[in-house]
Amino acid sequence: MKTHNCPPTLTDRQVLEFCKNGFLMLEGVVSDEINKRTLEYLEGNTSGEPIEILHEDWFMSNVIQNSQAAGAVRSLLGKNFGLPTLMSNHRVRTPAPAQGWHRDGGWKHGVELNYLQVFYYPQACTFEMGPTALLPGSHFLFSQSVYMGHYGSIRGTYYAVAPAGSIFITVYSIWHRRSASSVPGLRNLLKYNYWRLSPPERDWIVEPDFDFANADYAIHDAPTFREQFVDCTDAAHMFMWLCGQGDHFSTLGGQAWPLRARHDPMPYGVPSVLLNGSNHDVNLVTNGSRTSRH
Amino acid sequence: MTTLKEELQTCLEAFRRGELTEAHLRRALDSAEKAGDNGNGHRTQDLLYLQANSTSLGATVLGMAMLRDGQLSDGPADPQLWPYVTVLDAIRDGWRVIHFPNMALMMDESRTYGLGCEFILEK
Numbered sequence: 332m333k334t335h336n337c338p339p340t341l342t343d344r345q346v347l348e349f350c351k352n353g354f355l356m357l358e359g360v361v362s363d364e365i366n367k368r369t370l371e372y373l374e375g376n377t378s379g380e381p382i383e384i385l386h387e388d389w390f391m392s393n394v395i396q397n398s399q400a401a402g403a404v405r406s407l408l409g410k411n412f413g414l415p416t417l418m419s420n421h422r423v424r425t426p427a428p429a430q431g432w433h434r435d436g437g438w439k440h441g442v443e444l445n446y447l448q449v450f451y452y453p454q455a456c457t458f459e460m461g462p463t464a465l466l467p468g469s470h471f472l473f474s475q476s477v478y479m480g481h482y483g484s485i486r487g488t489y490y491a492v493a494p495a496g497s498i499f500i501t502v503y504s505i506w507h508r509r510s511a512s513s514v515p516g517l518r519n520l521l522k523y524n525y526w527r528l529s530p531p532e533r534d535w536i537v538e539p540d541f542d543f544a545n546a547d548y549a550i551h552d553a554p555t556f557r558e559q560f561v562d563c564t565d566a567a568h569m570f571m572w573l574c575g576q577g578d579h580f581s582t583l584g585g586q587a588w589p590l591r592a593r594h595d596p597m598p599y600g601v602p603s604v605l606l607n608g609s610n611h612d613v614n615l616v617t618n619g620s621r622t623s624r625h
Numbered sequence: 626m627t628t629l630k631e632e633l634q635t636c637l638e639a640f641r642r643g644e645l646t647e648a649h650l651r652r653a654l655d656s657a658e659k660a661g662d663n664g665n666g667h668r669t670q671d672l673l674y675l676q677a678n679s680t681s682l683g684a685t686v687l688g689m690a691m692l693r694d695g696q697l698s699d700g701p702a703d704p705q706l707w708p709y710v711t712v713l714d715a716i717r718d719g720w721r722v723i724h725f726p727n728m729a730l731m732m733d734e735s736r737t738y739g740l741g742c743e744f745i746l747e748k
Contacts (some may be wrong), residue, residue: 429699474739481674481691482740483699486706510702554678556689556741 337486340402343541350569353470353505361496369453406535413526421520425512433476438504442569461512467553470502487553532575543605548589627658671748693740
């Protein structure tokens with residue numbers, strides 16, 4: 332088992348955005364030189380599972396342990412996280428029809444985040460080349476892949492159009508598919524997983540002004556397909572779980588937390604573990620020690 | 626191409642004049658047989674899947690896919706270009722509902738099954 336450790340790069344707000352949307356796009360974080368080398372490698376190894384690339388030091392250090400991508404993974408999965416054991420290449424001759432919506436096999440439904448699905452474009456991917464389509468917030472939307480086969484275009488879909496060297500990190504259970512392509516070409520997309528090996532805690536970049544009580548836990552850029560505010564509740568639960576406080580999650584109901592207070596300084600029903608008395612302090616484990624601050 | 630409706634209208638007018646013949650009726654019969662023919666001698670059902678944000682026929686469509694003339698289509702990627710904004714729009718365009726959102730799937734409040742409230746329509 333290979334593990335890696337590095338400084339976390341995501342802030343409180345970025346971690347929360349990941350909880351809400353279920354993915355994070357890091358555009359152009361791998362150098363052109365490495366992208367070119369990766370493409371050359373994939374020309375020589377056209378397998379759908381070019382696992383051998385994980386034995387290449389240049390690939391491991393510049394892609395799998397890329398400082399920005401690994402820093403984001405470190406933020407979400409904690410220190411000494413597990414490195415990929417499998418490499419897939421979605422190598423597609425285009426034009427090609429859209430793939431069916433699905434969740435990859437092995438997904439577990441819930442708010443715990445113990446593994447991540449990560450994608451790397453060694454080449455630019457335009458809309459016409461059939462980028463991966465992701466449905467924001469769908470990591471909380473229960474369904475089995477075999478019951479998604481008839482779904483087509485979906486409002487709010489995010490198309491991962493991105494320059495070469497982009498890496499996007501997803502909650503494993505997010506709904507996704509290869510979108511339809513319309514131009515002749517060959518598209519490579521590498522896909523791999525990371526795993527959590529340490530308990531969740533709030534050891535990413537803490538923002539001094541982050542307000543647990545009034546943070547925006549709702550998703551705004553896409554429909555949620557569910558009852559009003561359920562997305563907000565799930566995102567808040569996942570965020571608390573990542574903070575190591577999942578067992579203390581609770582909601583009062585109605586317009587209470589995790590909805591933001593509109594009139595008062597603080598909403599009703601904020602879990603007590605997020606507060607310290609009445610002074611609105613946050614008291615959570617941070618970098619292995621207890622902190623109390625405004 | 627003469628439609629079945631036009632052929633029947635011709636038959637009706639010939640009947641009123643007392644000139645209806647077997648040939649008129651045979652042409653109407655031929656039109657009836659060709660109605661819905663997809664060119665291969667088969668009648669093909671068109672299907673329209675619409676996922677909406679509630680069970681109301683006036684609810685906004687959140688997702689779509691269709692089977693038209695035997696061809697599967699996801700519809701345009703851009704929702705602004707979808708043919709119907711609501712389920713009611715599709716009904717007004719001649720689609721008939723053959724499946725309403727399954728209320729039995731709402732019995733477990735802890736989980737949401739699939740993509741909103743799904744209507745299936747046919748032509």
